[in-house]
Amino acid sequence: MSQQTASPVEIQMNGPDIQQMLDTSVLTTRADKFIAWGRKNSLWPLPFGTACCGIEFMSVVGPRYDVARFGAEVVRFSPRQSDFLLVAGTITEKMGPILKLIYEQMLEPKWVLAMGACASSGGFYRAYHVMQGADKIIPVDVYVPGCPPTPEAVIDGIMKIQELIASGRRRPVQR
Amino acid sequence: MAFDISVLQKDLSEKVGAKLEFTRAFGDDVVSFPKEKLLPMMTHLKERHGFQFMLDICGVDYPNRAKRFDFVYHLYAPSSKGRLRLKTQVGETETIESLTPVYRGANWFEREAFDMFGIRFAGHPNLRKILTHDDFVGHPLRKDYPADRQQHTDRVQPIWFEPSQGSDSHPDKSLVPINIGPSHPATHGTLRIMGELDGEIVKRLNVEIGYLHRCFEKMAETHFYNQIIPYTDRLNYCSAPMNNVGFCKTVERMMGVDIPPKAKAMRIVLSELSRVIDHLVCIGTNCVDLGALTIFWYIFEQRERVYTMFEKLCGARLTVALTRVGGMAYDNPSGWEQECLETVKGIRKCIDELDQLLTENKIFIKRTLGVGKISAEDAIDFGFTGPCLRASGVNLDLRKAQPYYGYDQLDFDVPIGTNGDLYDRYLVRMEEMRQSLKIIEQVCKNMPAGDYTIRDKNIVLPEKKDVWGNIEGLMNHFMLVIKGIRPPVGEIYDSTEAANGELGFYLVSDGGPRPYRLKVRPPCFAIYQAFPYMMQGQYVADVIATLGSLNIVAGELDR
Numbered sequence: 098m099s100q101q102t103a104s105p106v107e108i109q110m111n112g113p114d115i116q117q118m119l120d121t122s123v124l125t126t127r128a129d130k131f132i133a134w135g136r137k138n139s140l141w142p143l144p145f146g147t148a149c150c151g152i153e154f155m156s157v158v159g160p161r162y163d164v165a166r167f168g169a170e171v172v173r174f175s176p177r178q179s180d181f182l183l184v185a186g187t188i189t190e191k192m193g194p195i196l197k198l199i200y201e202q203m204l205e206p207k208w209v210l211a212m213g214a215c216a217s218s219g220g221f222y223r224a225y226h227v228m229q230g231a232d233k234i235i236p237v238d239v240y241v242p243g244c245p246p247t248p249e250a251v252i253d254g255i256m257k258i259q260e261l262i263a264s265g266r267r268r269p270v271q272r
Numbered sequence: 273m274a275f276d277i278s279v280l281q282k283d284l285s286e287k288v289g290a291k292l293e294f295t296r297a298f299g300d301d302v303v304s305f306p307k308e309k310l311l312p313m314m315t316h317l318k319e320r321h322g323f324q325f326m327l328d329i330c331g332v333d334y335p336n337r338a339k340r341f342d343f344v345y346h347l348y349a350p351s352s353k354g355r356l357r358l359k360t361q362v363g364e365t366e367t368i369e370s371l372t373p374v375y376r377g378a379n380w381f382e383r384e385a386f387d388m389f390g391i392r393f394a395g396h397p398n399l400r401k402i403l404t405h406d407d408f409v410g411h412p413l414r415k416d417y418p419a420d421r422q423q424h425t426d427r428v429q430p431i432w433f434e435p436s437q438g439s440d441s442h443p444d445k446s447l448v449p450i451n452i453g454p455s456h457p458a459t460h461g462t463l464r465i466m467g468e469l470d471g472e473i474v475k476r477l478n479v480e481i482g483y484l485h486r487c488f489e490k491m492a493e494t495h496f497y498n499q500i501i502p503y504t505d506r507l508n509y510c511s512a513p514m515n516n517v518g519f520c521k522t523v524e525r526m527m528g529v530d531i532p533p534k535a536k537a538m539r540i541v542l543s544e545l546s547r548v549i550d551h552l553v554c555i556g557t558n559c560v561d562l563g564a565l566t567i568f569w570y571i572f573e574q575r576e577r578v579y580t581m582f583e584k585l586c587g588a589r590l591t592v593a594l595t596r597v598g599g600m601a602y603d604n605p606s607g608w609e610q611e612c613l614e615t616v617k618g619i620r621k622c623i624d625e626l627d628q629l630l631t632e633n634k635i636f637i638k639r640t641l642g643v644g645k646i647s648a649e650d651a652i653d654f655g656f657t658g659p660c661l662r663a664s665g666v667n668l669d670l671r672k673a674q675p676y677y678g679y680d681q682l683d684f685d686v687p688i689g690t691n692g693d694l695y696d697r698y699l700v701r702m703e704e705m706r707q708s709l710k711i712i713e714q715v716c717k718n719m720p721a722g723d724y725t726i727r728d729k730n731i732v733l734p735e736k737k738d739v740w741g742n743i744e745g746l747m748n749h750f751m752l753v754i755k756g757i758r759p760p761v762g763e764i765y766d767s768t769e770a771a772n773g774e775l776g777f778y779l780v781s782d783g784g785p786r787p788y789r790l791k792v793r794p795p796c797f798a799i800y801q802a803f804p805y806m807m808q809g810q811y812v813a814d815v816i817a818t819l820g821s822l823n824i825v826a827g828e829l830d831r
Contacts, residue, residue, distance in 0.1 A: 145455055146461070147461065147462045147483070147484055147826070148461075148462075148484055148486075148506065148509065148826065148827055149505075149506055149509035149590060149591060149827065151460075151461065152509055152510060152553070152590060153589070153590055155553075155572060156572065156575070156576065156579075156589075159568075159569065159572035159573070159575075159576065160569050160572060160573050160576075161572075161573060161576045174455065174456060174457045186484075187484060187486055189405075189482075189483060189484060189485055189486065190405055190408075190422060190423060190424060190425055191404070191405035191425065191482055191483050191485065192454065192462060192483045192484070193424070193425065193426075194425060194426050194427060194428050195428060195454060195455060195483075196455075198428070199455060221491075221502070221503075222486050222487065222491065223419070223420045224419060224420065224422075224486060224487035224490055224491055225412045225417065225418070225419060225420065225421055225422055225423070225487055225490065226403070226404055226405075226408075226412070226422070226485045226486065226487050227422070227486055227487065228422070229422070244591060245590055245591065247589065
């Protein structure tokens, strides 16, 4: 290339049809918005399915409810690969340290959804070996009620997480 | 040879030579014995009277008695179809002989009793906690332990092995330690497998359970009988209605209630639908472990169709709580049976497709044939029941052996395997599903007319129109809600054939509105304790495949 040739960017910036190009093939946005858009549409869930809710989560992934429509079908059991912890089922005191470890191993940014009554509050197990909600040890962004919640409710919860990501808000309660 | 308690009574009194007390409680034969005679008596029963199955061991706490604990054994003799409950009393500071030399399956049951009650066993190979975590102080099923006192832990146990597997309980430094679970895709729940590998071969393997111990039995002691039904849903949550049926059947037998024909028919239909979807999810997830994800998508559509049928009955999909003591919770909507028959057609088509995809598939056969074998003798010794036992060639199905709800009038077969390997378990489940569909068709085509529940005002809530419409209905409703159902004083063991095997409930009532003690006999519990034994010297990939085929459901395993 000779020295006289200008760089492609310069040519476009100096060209007469810059306005037309902006109208047809360029979108402007803020970097954080753009990143959030990417994140919210490619959630990689880690289903921490411990009990009955785990079975309902299978329905959420299954063909009828198909969570792939929301970009969250790449289920990964490795905390290093996922950014969305889905606590599906009762967390017992024995399981507590493991849940905490898995949450800590996930890379930031990460979001947590408590699926069902047990993960949210211990549910109807007000019992000696049941932790009264996953939020006793890890932060939770969205709680989905139900025992177990219907797949529609879980998908609604996932959409709430997506809204949270898009808005850039931090979780309501920091622990 | 039919079971004759008088023959056994004579023989046992002579042989054991101790004071034995024979009683009958609600049709169950009970033997009370002094605890010193445990081993000779059990050996005699096993060898001479065919009591090959040690079904359940549990404790009952009576804090105000001199000898605090009752210790209860349930035995079953498949040849004579005899059932026996043996009871002995143990003081708080006393020990009792371990039953493990006679029945290997006693191992975990005794560990559970140790964990829950603090009963000590002499000669037990590995007496350590099984369900609660290691920082847990106290014994939760004792009456003086409050149901809601939680204890926190920050520790996870490192990998450990049983003393019977070698003197060093830590993994060998020269071998590769491996930890699978409790959050791992292959465990389908909260199971933890700890192993030691030499290359790909498993040298030692151990399992740790209790990660989903939700205190079902303690919850049962603090709730009214009908309030327990939702808790039973969450035992084997893959086939929730079956647990409802098992529990209600136990309470009904104790109260001498005969439910109407329509309720019986509905319970059969629900049980068989649950059996089908339980087996489907077992085969589907097992195939996921083997790398065949497609099967899972196929079967889950059928599960959804069955969920829709449940939804039409009660509004819930998975945890239905459909039965009540005395019958069903609701009547069927009109046309439900017809839709059920349509659903059955769809499932049958799906099973045929599965059959074409898997049964003669070369890869599937190579991964499953001869893998995860267990012989009939071992299976019986560990207390296997259900499809896993039948795959080993033992013909035992409670629907045939002690028919209930009119199963004896239905036309169906019980498939039996020969090798007890993974492939046989698959074949048995496939055929069982077809037989279940056959049962559903027979019942749905001849659904009895009439009421769906009994109308005893001391057991069943009056209909809403009576509660709102007249003072008597209102009073009955009020009284039943406040006072609850009150079965007579006594104890009973009753069992049904659930998807994984014999699901038993041992219920002790003190005449109050809550059970004094409710022990579940979970089929998975007995099956899973054989797992380390089965996997010794196998490939690590086969560990995953075998685990899936045993269909261990954590809710039922840990309760």
